[in-house]
Amino acid sequence: MIQTSDRFRDHVARALTDDNLKVALTRTTGLLQTRRKQVIDEYAEYGEARKRAQAIKEHTLNHLDHYLEMFEANATANGAVVHWAQTPQEARRIVSEICVAAGAKTATRVKSMLGEEIGIAEALSDAGVERIETDLAEHIIQLADDPPSHIVMPAMHKTHEQVADLFDDKHGVAPDSHDIPDLVGSARRELRQKFLNADVGISGANFLIAETGATVTVTNEGNSELTCTPPKVHIVTVGIEKLVPGMDHASVFLRLLSRAAIGAEITQYTTFYNGPKRQGDADGPEAYHIVLVDNHRTEMLGSDLEPMLRCIRCGACMNHCPVYAAVGGHAYGAVYPGPMGSVLTPALSSLEAAKDLPNACTLNGRCKEVCPVNIPLPDMLRNLRARQWDANLPTRVSKAALGAWSFLAKRPRLYHLVTGLGVHGIRLWAFGRSRIKRMPFAGGWVKHRDLPRPEKGSFMQQYNASLHATRNRK
Amino acid sequence: MSDRASILGAIRSAKRTAHASEDIAREAAALVAEPQAIQPNFEGATLLDRFVAKATSERVTATVDQVATMGEVPAAVSGYLQRVEQESSICVQGGAPLEELDWTSFDLTARLEEDGRCAVTYAEYGIAETGSVVFKSGAHGPILMNFLPLYHIVVLRAANLIGYSEDLWPLLGGANVPQSRLLTLVTGTSGTADIEARNVRGAHGPKHMHIVIVAD
Numbered sequence: 001m002i003q004t005s006d007r008f009r010d011h012v013a014r015a016l017t018d019d020n021l022k023v024a025l026t027r028t029t030g031l032l033q034t035r036r037k038q039v040i041d042e043y044a045e046y047g048e049a050r051k052r053a054q055a056i057k058e059h060t061l062n063h064l065d066h067y068l069e070m071f072e073a074n075a076t077a078n079g080a081v082v083h084w085a086q087t088p089q090e091a092r093r094i095v096s097e098i099c100v101a102a103g104a105k106t107a108t109r110v111k112s113m114l115g116e117e118i119g120i121a122e123a124l125s126d127a128g129v130e131r132i133e134t135d136l137a138e139h140i141i142q143l144a145d146d147p148p149s150h151i152v153m154p155a156m157h158k159t160h161e162q163v164a165d166l167f168d169d170k171h172g173v174a175p176d177s178h179d180i181p182d183l184v185g186s187a188r189r190e191l192r193q194k195f196l197n198a199d200v201g202i203s204g205a206n207f208l209i210a211e212t213g214a215t216v217t218v219t220n221e222g223n224s225e226l227t228c229t230p231p232k233v234h235i236v237t238v239g240i241e242k243l244v245p246g247m248d249h250a251s252v253f254l255r256l257l258s259r260a261a262i263g264a265e266i267t268q269y270t271t272f273y274n275g276p277k278r279q280g281d282a283d284g285p286e287a288y289h290i291v292l293v294d295n296h297r298t299e300m301l302g303s304d305l306e307p308m309l310r311c312i313r314c315g316a317c318m319n320h321c322p323v324y325a326a327v328g329g330h331a332y333g334a335v336y337p338g339p340m341g342s343v344l345t346p347a348l349s350s351l352e353a354a355k356d357l358p359n360a361c362t363l364n365g366r367c368k369e370v371c372p373v374n375i376p377l378p379d380m381l382r383n384l385r386a387r388q389w390d391a392n393l394p395t396r397v398s399k400a401a402l403g404a405w406s407f408l409a410k411r412p413r414l415y416h417l418v419t420g421l422g423v424h425g426i427r428l429w430a431f432g433r434s435r436i437k438r439m440p441f442a443g444g445w446v447k448h449r450d451l452p453r454p455e456k457g458s459f460m461q462q463y464n465a466s467l468h469a470t471r472n473r474k
Numbered sequence: 475m476s477d478r479a480s481i482l483g484a485i486r487s488a489k490r491t492a493h494a495s496e497d498i499a500r501e502a503a504a505l506v507a508e509p510q511a512i513q514p515n516f517e518g519a520t521l522l523d524r525f526v527a528k529a530t531s532e533r534v535t536a537t538v539d540q541v542a543t544m545g546e547v548p549a550a551v552s553g554y555l556q557r558v559e560q561e562s563s564i565c566v567q568g569g570a571p572l573e574e575l576d577w578t579s580f581d582l583t584a585r586l587e588e589d590g591r592c593a594v595t596y597a598e599y600g601i602a603e604t605g606s607v608v609f610k611s612g613a614h615g616p617i618l619m620n621f622l623p624l625y626h627i628v629v630l631r632a633a634n635l636i637g638y639s640e641d642l643w644p645l646l647g648g649a650n651v652p653q654s655r656l657l658t659l660v661t662g663t664s665g666t667a668d669i670e671a672r673n674v675r676g677a678h679g680p681k682h683m684h685i686v687i688v689a690d
């Protein structure tokens with residue numbers, strides 16, 4: 001997809017007036033929060049597991065060269081062909097060449113964010129291959145020609161009514177009804193033969209196991225196995241940070257990933273791919289390729305962005321982010337939305353191309369709280385703001401405002417005087433009403449919401465008054 | 475410079491420290507020592523109790539039958555098919571121990587492509603923690619038998635129940651033994667929550683899972 005994070009403000013303005021989006025986001029994020037909380041509360045060992053998960057990722061990143069070489073050796077011994085790509089262009093070239101060499105006409109695909117990141121769609125169209133998305137959500141957005149809006153549920157922005165219209169229009173046989181189960185049934189009917197007839201199957205990987213050379217996928221639909229088994233070629237494209245040392249380490253993450261992502265103890269299908277078809281096997285691909293992709297990850301190593309490489313792409317941070325819940329994933333204009341995306345997008349592109357993203361954050365800290373690998377997202381977003389300041393990226397208005405604030409903050413008496421007057425002024429402007437609909441100098445802020453009338457007196461004025469009252473009582 | 479060399483070079487210059495493989499291996503092992511500290515505790519319940527409770531839970535949605543011997547499996551399958559009002563056209567996984575059972579009362583089919591079919595497959599292990607069943611690809615039958623039918627009937631020996639996924643890895647023979655192309659932990663049926671986060675079963679593969687546990 002083409003990154004449009006530089007138009008974040010326009011996207012937000014559009015998102016906030018989109019009624020369908022509001023309905024779709026309300027129906028999903030609340031449900032995901034409730035389900036996650038329930039399984040985490042039931043998992044008494046969660047705290048220790050989270051600590052270990054963080055330590056395992058830190059260890060693996062510290063020895064990433066060692067584990068990459070170990071993975072390559074073991075995967076090769078299993079019969080895989082391992083490729084290395086520093087850039088998305090190189091990864092696309094490798095995928096295109098494999099498809100062309102195989103004489104492929106169609107390719108089924110299991111959703112993977114790395115695939116989105118490197119532009120798998122483009123690689124396949126370059127090779128003249130018809131792409132068939134098999135994840136239900138990816139199937140929906142392929143038919144709608146939309147980019148994904150969430151890393152676990154890419155069609156989160158669509159209501160079931162919109163999906164029904166889409167399937168009526170695009171499916172060979174229209175859905176039996178517009179109920180959600182019948183919509184799922186219609187996709188099943190549409191995709192079944194395509195699975196079995198594809199020439200190439202493309203997946204990502206949730207984990208790479210260094211000591212066995214396995215790639216691991218976790219899905220609920222079972223579309224990964226249906227994608228990677230019938231075709232004669234299976235291609236895995238995966239980021240180098242997905243490594244874990246061994247199977248026992250994978251167990252730690254399997255318990256955390258589905259709990260954080262969808263509120264389940266485990267997903268329906270956890271599958272380890274160890275190579276191409278073995279001699280005598282009843283099914284399976286003849287060739288198995290793994291493309292290890294860097295795309296700026298090695299630049300993040302050793303920098304203050306390194307903790308982001310721990311991310312296991314569960315999506316919990318976005319499910320719990322008030323900004324994401326208000327504007328949806330498309331507003332971010334990048335492959336990765338929400339809090340993790342606001343950290344990752346500047347790292348994968350540039351600070352300037354994504355300069356609004358680190359500011360689209362209330363610093364409420366929920367993203368870090370729910371992160372299964374304890375990534376300090378709010379701190380990292382704050383660091384990115386500081387870097388923007390150093391790079392002279394903020395607008396003149398925001399620099400002037402911050403300058404004025406810092407002038408006051410360094411002079412406490414003046415600060416209290418001005419804030420006290422400010423509160424008084426806003427109360428007067430409210431003309432006795434409890435909500436303020438129009439505000440000078442803050443037209444943008446009150447455009448989509450009302451400002452509540454402030455309490456009488458600033459915090460410090462109220463605090464001092466109550467202190468005074470207590471003393472007098474004594 | 476090749477992409478491989480550039481990537482490894484960039485990692486080494488970011489990290490600067492080289493360690494002996496044995497030290498790294500020791501550190502890695504220490505990170506997963508005492509797995510009990512992170513395994514959901516089900517002390518007091520047997521492996522069988524826990525497995526059945528999880529497999530039949532609202533989140534996994536399988537049904538379970540328990541029989542005494544392998545010879546009783548066809549009758550259990552037949553009973554299940556009657557209960558769910560399915561015709562007795564089924565696909566049975568080849569090789570031991572299923573192929574040698576008496577399936578004469580069934581209409582056996584080799585084709586799985588169309589919907590509405592039932593497949594009977596043999597799980598190598600069952601994991602009590604999550605109610606998962608474990609399959610490996612091989613010569614005994616297409617692995618897709620576990621992913622295509624609408625009704626997935628699984629035969630599992632009680633003796634092959636284990637507690638946790640950590641207990642499975644050593645049973646696979648360790649890191650130096652050639653592994654099957656595919657190893658899969660299946661927990662329930664093919665589902666999706668991709669439309670408005672509503673859980674729906676039978677997304678691409680099985681909509682119903684029935685597990686026949688054999689005591690002997």
